[in-house]
Amino acid sequence: MNRFKIKTEVRFNKNALETLREFEDKAAVIITDKFMVESGLIHKITDKMTGYKSVEVFDEITPDPTTTLIAQGLKFITKHQADIVIALGGGSSIDAAKAIVFMAERAENRDIMLIAIPTTSGTGSEVTQFAVVTDDTDHMKYPLVDEKLLPDIAILDPELVLSVPPRVTADTGMDVITHAFEALVSVNANDASDALAEKALLLAFKYLPFAYKDGSNVEAREKMHSASCLAGMAFNEVGLGINHGIAHALGAKFHIPHGRANAILMPHVIRYNAHLRACFGAEPFEAAQRYAEIARKLRLPHDNIRIAVESLIEEIKHMMRRMEIPATLWEAGVSKEDYLREKEAIIEAAMKDACSTSNPREVNREGIEKILGYITEE
Numbered sequence: 001m002n003r004f005k006i007k008t009e010v011r012f013n014k015n016a017l018e019t020l021r022e023f024e025d026k027a028a029v030i031i032t033d034k035f036m037v038e039s040g041l042i043h044k045i046t047d048k049m050t051g052y053k054s055v056e057v058f059d060e061i062t063p064d065p066t067t068t069l070i071a072q073g074l075k076f077i078t079k080h081q082a083d084i085v086i087a088l089g090g091g092s093s094i095d096a097a098k099a100i101v102f103m104a105e106r107a108e109n110r111d112i113m114l115i116a117i118p119t120t121s122g123t124g125s126e127v128t129q130f131a132v133v134t135d136d137t138d139h140m141k142y143p144l145v146d147e148k149l150l151p152d153i154a155i156l157d158p159e160l161v162l163s164v165p166p167r168v169t170a171d172t173g174m175d176v177i178t179h180a181f182e183a184l185v186s187v188n189a190n191d192a193s194d195a196l197a198e199k200a201l202l203l204a205f206k207y208l209p210f211a212y213k214d215g216s217n218v219e220a221r222e223k224m225h226s227a228s229c230l231a232g233m234a235f236n237e238v239g240l241g242i243n244h245g246i247a248h249a250l251g252a253k254f255h256i257p258h259g260r261a262n263a264i265l266m267p268h269v270i271r272y273n274a275h276l277r278a279c280f281g282a283e284p285f286e287a288a289q290r291y292a293e294i295a296r297k298l299r300l301p302h303d304n305i306r307i308a309v310e311s312l313i314e315e316i317k318h319m320m321r322r323m324e325i326p327a328t329l330w331e332a333g334v335s336k337e338d339y340l341r342e343k344e345a346i347i348e349a350a351m352k353d354a355c356s357t358s359n360p361r362e363v364n365r366e367g368i369e370k371i372l373g374y375i376t377e378e
Contacts, residue, residue: 065092086115096131114151115152117160124228124232124233127232166212169212180197187359197234242269242273242350
């Protein structure tokens with residue numbers, strides 16, 4: 001039996017921030033990073049909260065939030081007895097807030113409203129039951145998975161992403177595309193997740209180049225915000241795959257931005273999952289057929305499944321070149337010495353990653369090593 005559930009209420013497009021005026025006489029804590037405070041962007045939030053009992057700011061969030069940081073945030077919202085927690089920022093801020101609220105509710109045995117306000121269009125974290133936390137001891141990323149991690153409300157206002165720089169737009173946009181592709185070919189995929197993932201892909205392929213070229217393009221920003229949210233809803237229900245399994249390990253070891261790591265891997269993961277060589281003279285794998293269908297909808301060459309999949313891969317590589325996204329680990333700044341030292345740990349972590357369990361093709365050491373070989377070619 002398939003199941004599809006959406007807990008988070010999504011408020012989107014222009015003036016979505018007006019939602020914040022609905023919760024007067026509440027004690028609120030905003031969880032964010034120092035850039036949001038120093039740039040003044042946080043005032044777009046606090047200006048809507050003049051009727052609150054109190055508004056406190058925890059601005060200690062850094063990329064790849066650690067278990068120590070989560071503990072600090074827990075103490076902060078407990079001290080201020082927050083009724084509402086507002087996560088403001090990219091995936092790191094939202095993931096950290098989700099983990100903090102989850103722990104606080106368990107420790108204090110009470111409900112805390114969580115409102116997620118993304119300032120990048122990429123992670124989809126505002127509508128997922130996942131949070132990725134880095135353990136301070138082994139420096140590995142671990143995904144937390146629980147329905148209680150889902151925010152109560154997600155606010156998608158394009159005003160907050162207009163100033164996102166091109167490089168971040170590119171990285172986060174490719175994260176959207178990875179989420180949608182992995183949901184589309186997941187072993188758990190169903191009609192509802194397919195509809196969300198396909199729409200996310202069509203929006204992202206169309207509007208990401210415009211958002212990258214001109215960050216002030218409101219329509220492109222709105223559509224990428226929507227694509228990110230739709231992809232998040234899709235993978236929240238059906239899981240991800242080996243693209244994320246390897247990317248988590250690479251990010252933990254080499255601090256490559258998550259979306260960039262996904263992008264570097266994506267062409268090779270698609271080729272691995274399509275497994276075209278094994279389909280020669282036989283019925284193509286379902287993943288290959290699904291990739292080919294997206295190529296057809298994107299109006300790429302699609303005379304047969306092999307051509308369609310290869311066209312899709314080349315289109316992704318073309319997008320990466322246009323947005324100056326590295327194609328190999330070396331171009332991403334990783335040294336060969338560091339890679340060789342960490343290679344075995346990366347393979348082990350990818351095999352154990354929870355995301356890898358829903359990959360359409362069996363995940364094994366040989367397959368991961370083959371994918372890593374492609375991204376470490378000269």
